[in-house]
Amino acid sequence: MDTDNLKDTDNLKDTDNLKDTDNLKDTDNLKDTNNLKDTDNLKDTNNLKDTNNLKKISAQIRAYVILSTTIVQSGHPGGSLSAADIITTLYFHKLRHDSKNPKWKYRDRFVLSKGHCCPSVYAALALNGYFGIDELKFLRKFGKFNTDNPENNPEQQHLQGHPNALLTPGIEASTGSLGQGLSIAVGMALAEKLDRKEEDTQQYEIYTLLGDGECDEGQIWEAAMSAGHYKLDNLTAIVDRNRLQIDGNTEDVMSLNPIGEKFKAFGWDVIEIDGHNFKQIINAFNTLHTQNKPKAIIANTIKGKGVKFMENRAEWHGKACNFSQCIEALKDLNFVDENDEIYKNKDSEEYKNKEKQQEIYLNLFDKISE
Numbered sequence: 001m002d003t004d005n006l007k008d009t010d011n012l013k014d015t016d017n018l019k020d021t022d023n024l025k026d027t028d029n030l031k032d033t034n035n036l037k038d039t040d041n042l043k044d045t046n047n048l049k050d051t052n053n054l055k056k057i058s059a060q061i062r063a064y065v066i067l068s069t070t071i072v073q074s075g076h077p078g079g080s081l082s083a084a085d086i087i088t089t090l091y092f093h094k095l096r097h098d099s100k101n102p103k104w105k106y107r108d109r110f111v112l113s114k115g116h117c118c119p120s121v122y123a124a125l126a127l128n129g130y131f132g133i134d135e136l137k138f139l140r141k142f143g144k145f146n147t148d149n150p151e152n153n154p155e156q157q158h159l160q161g162h163p164n165a166l167l168t169p170g171i172e173a174s175t176g177s178l179g180q181g182l183s184i185a186v187g188m189a190l191a192e193k194l195d196r197k198e199e200d201t202q203q204y205e206i207y208t209l210l211g212d213g214e215c216d217e218g219q220i221w222e223a224a225m226s227a228g229h230y231k232l233d234n235l236t237a238i239v240d241r242n243r244l245q246i247d248g249n250t251e252d253v254m255s256l257n258p259i260g261e262k263f264k265a266f267g268w269d270v271i272e273i274d275g276h277n278f279k280q281i282i283n284a285f286n287t288l289h290t291q292n293k294p295k296a297i298i299a300n301t302i303k304g305k306g307v308k309f310m311e312n313r314a315e316w317h318g319k320a321c322n323f324s325q326c327i328e329a330l331k332d333l334n335f336v337d338e339n340d341e342i343y344k345n346k347d348s349e350e351y352k353n354k355e356k357q358q359e360i361y362l363n364l365f366d367k368i369s370e
Contacts (some may be wrong), residue, residue, distance in 0.1 A: 050093065051278045054200075057127065059087040062306045063335050063368045064123035064257045068139040068159075070326040071361050075140060075161065078316035079211060082121040082242040082275070084303040089281045090207060091124040099129040102169045109188050109205050111173045113181020114211035114240060115162040116318070122159050122168070130170040133369050135159060137362070179217025181208050182237060186223050189235040202234055209238045213245025216254045221262070228267025231292035237268075237286070239296065240275065242303040263296040275299030307332050323357045335368055 061084045074159075091097070095108045112121050119139060141157030142281040151342045162176025173184045185208035192203055197325035214220065227235055239259065247253050260270040269290050273280040284297045303311025303317070307329040321329055327346040330336040336343050342360055345351055351360075 024040050033360050041046065052280075054085075054088050054092060054278050057092055057335050058084050059306070059335075060127065060368055061088055061120055061123040063330055063333050063364075064126075064133075064136050065119040066307070066321060066326055066329045066333070067361055067364060068119055068122075068136045068367070069320040070323070071137060071358075072140045072360075073320045074134065075119055075320055076116040076318045077119070077307075077320065078244070078303045078310060078313070078318075079114060079117040079240065079242065081305045081310065082111030082303045082305060083114070083117050083209060083240045084120050084305065085276050085278065086209060086238055086281060086299055086301075087120045089278060089285065091128055093282060094279045094285045095207070096204065097128070097170070099125075099170065104128065106204050107145070109172050109185070109204070109206045111181045111185045111188070111208040112163055112171075112175055113185070113208050114178070114214055115174075115181070117209075117211070117240075118159075118161070118163045121163065121171075125168070125170040128170070131158075131168070132367070137365060173361050178211070178214040179219040182220050182223035182227075184208075184211060185235060185237070186227050186232065189227070189232040190230060192234050193230075193232070204234075206235045207238065208236075209240060211245070212239055212241045212243065212250050212256060212259070213253070215239065215244075215256055215259065216250075222265070224263060224266040224268065227294040231267075232294045233292050235294040236289075237263075239298050240301055242301045244312070244317065246317045248314050260298050261297070263298075263364040267293060268296045269293045270296045270298060272298040273300065275301035276305060323351060323360075326361075330364065333362065 032253040062081055065077055065080045065084070069077050069080075090110060095110060097107045098104045104160065112118060115191075119136075122136060122139070125131065126136055135157075136159065138157040139159045140161045141159075158164070160167065163171045163174055165171045165174045173181065173183045175184070185206050189206045196203060210220065224237075227237075241259070243250050245253060250256055261274055263270050271284045271287060273284050275281065281299070284299075287295070289295055302311050304313055309328065311323070324346045327336055327343055331338060331343055338344075342351070351357065
């Protein structure tokens, strides 16, 4: 009887030990779950930091667009501003590139088909170190690129009104004649496939940014047909869908809707996004290609985005700000405060002096670069 009781006691101890072990496992599982939650929180935090950083850079790019076009009194600010968030995400999140080795064999290629919006790309390239920030002051001046010359030397004035691949480091193709960029990108995508060795995977990706008004050009649709036919799943085209072109609303000039269905008809995968939402832009770029299909991203944007008096106004397609408008624009972009002397007196006689304006522009360049 006593022996049986002893056995019962031992069994009870074993049961308790088993419970303790189970509790320990449960605790470990809970720790694992908490660790998983911590990892998720870390990812969320990193994504938030990344998005906030992109927003900061995009604001800088917009400010450089305003200043550089104002200084030269020429250029295309409206479409440069609508594309700024897309260009920022490309150059600071997605593209594989190296400013110290612009011709690196395995770099991703980017073709700005809407070449007149190059002020945004120039700013992105300068911020990446392809050339000095100060050179943005020489937008639309003539000359040859030479990094050894001082900033006032005409040979540094390489940033033309449309991208020139022979003059500017980081520019993959000379564009500006609308409709041609997608064809150039299709050629690059074909070359990437042809250059692969049997054991090679894809070496690089090709991206191109189109204007929606540019999509009136028949060559765009010939290139779209070719990309589908040749199964170019290494090619991504982004349409800056701001719905305005030089002559007005795109739907009044030559209706494009449904633009996504048009690309689908030529064998493309299509993603439609808010072109000012960094999370959506990143997700669209990170979405893998369907095998044998090029990808089109229809990015709904606002022409003149970030500058209140420019937003959704076709007149800002190809017109530069005057001094007062420039200061107002930089206030909207949070680089000038409404309590600053230059803002309060922007319309005064004192600030109508051209030399005084130039001095202020140069000081603002330094402030944006801080």
